[in-house]
Amino acid sequence: MQVQQNIKLAVDAVVFGYQTNHLYILLVKQRYGINKNKWVLPGGFVLDKESLDDAVARELQEEAGLSVNYLEQLYTFGDVHRDKRGRVVSVAYFGLVDPNKFNLQADTDASEAQWFLLGELPTVGYDHQDIISLAEKRLSAKLHYQPIGFDLLPKEFPFSDLEHLYKTILGKEIDRRNFRKKMLSFGILEETNKIKKVGSGRPAKLFSFNNQKYQELLKGGFLFEIKLV
């Protein structure tokens, strides 16, 4: 192809993790280059023969030893001066992991990989703070119209954990009774036979998310919607 173009293509990922009332973001410390020893989002250049989705999955595996249950495209960042080394356009992804995957393993371009509390992020390189801010907005918005909260919880959880997750991410109190009633009304949450002792209270029943049921409902035009006033 006779096209003169001097633009490189990268992928970057904002991966959220949730554990006991706290929301985390995964960052890696750059091993090389102009941002050496700075914290940045995991990511890197796309290989010629891999799709964008494959590229971001590979980078997460290489730089943090992480495989992610939920990944979707967030936005493509293409400002001319976003990277001092030259023109780099980055396809940013948005990911959620369950809390059992909190063991990280840095390698290749990353010297460290670490979960940071959302409120306590270090200064990050490039325009990655913009990417993180957009991902936060997307996460808050999606909680209202897609059952993505379950990707941040273990397979089985007490109902109060789901409630705390919404409260934590949205940063506000929620009407517990209405929330529970609404959540259970969809028919996509199942009671298991198991119970778990949480804190000093009564043992709580464990629930699990029935994704198959959700997919079936979707085909029939079902709309997941949680409104929190």
Added chain:
Amino acid sequence: MQVQQNIKLAVDAVVFGYQTNHLYILLVKQRYGINKNKWVLPGGFVLDKESLDDAVARELQEEAGLSVNYLEQLYTFGDVHRDKRGRVVSVAYFGLVDPNKFNLQADTDASEAQWFLLGELPTVGYDHQDIISLAEKRLSAKLHYQPIGFDLLPKEFPFSDLEHLYKTILGKEIDRRNFRKKMLSFGILEETNKIKKVGSGRPAKLFSFNNQKYQELLKGGFLFEIKLV
């Protein structure tokens, strides 16, 4: 930058136009290359020193003589084999134009530019049908939670035009009374002093969308939401 990468970056745009109960998409006929004389979405390679937004605006101007009121990123298409000439990743945009801009002027890479009825699209080159399908879904979804319908109407319009627009794009009947009540309840539609004779009926009042009011409401947490059962 020492990165070996053989990937080109392009932008493509799905631009919707609406006129009297019909929804249109803008296509251009390729003047050169392997898809010569085929209809495709307007678009092309990004220049080294322009942002992605600037690239898509430039391509629309060059290939169709069109400036678009509403443009947003849709999705980035990066499958390895989407272009037979080599690896091309395309950042797809989603655009809406008001019906006064139906005069097109093809130039540069396009030998023709034309509006096609959504139900009567020709076979399009590359993976552009996938891009169009995604844009249609985005448009239908957005009508429910963002007042984008107004970008497809003239500045002043009879209320029935807005109703027809929703009916046309969503492809279903809507409850007229509820729709009108809900739309007017937001306070973002203003009655003008003008009236217009539509068909054989009584002259109808003209309305206009108050975007400034909408932006103010947004800051206060206002949620535009139209539910059509």
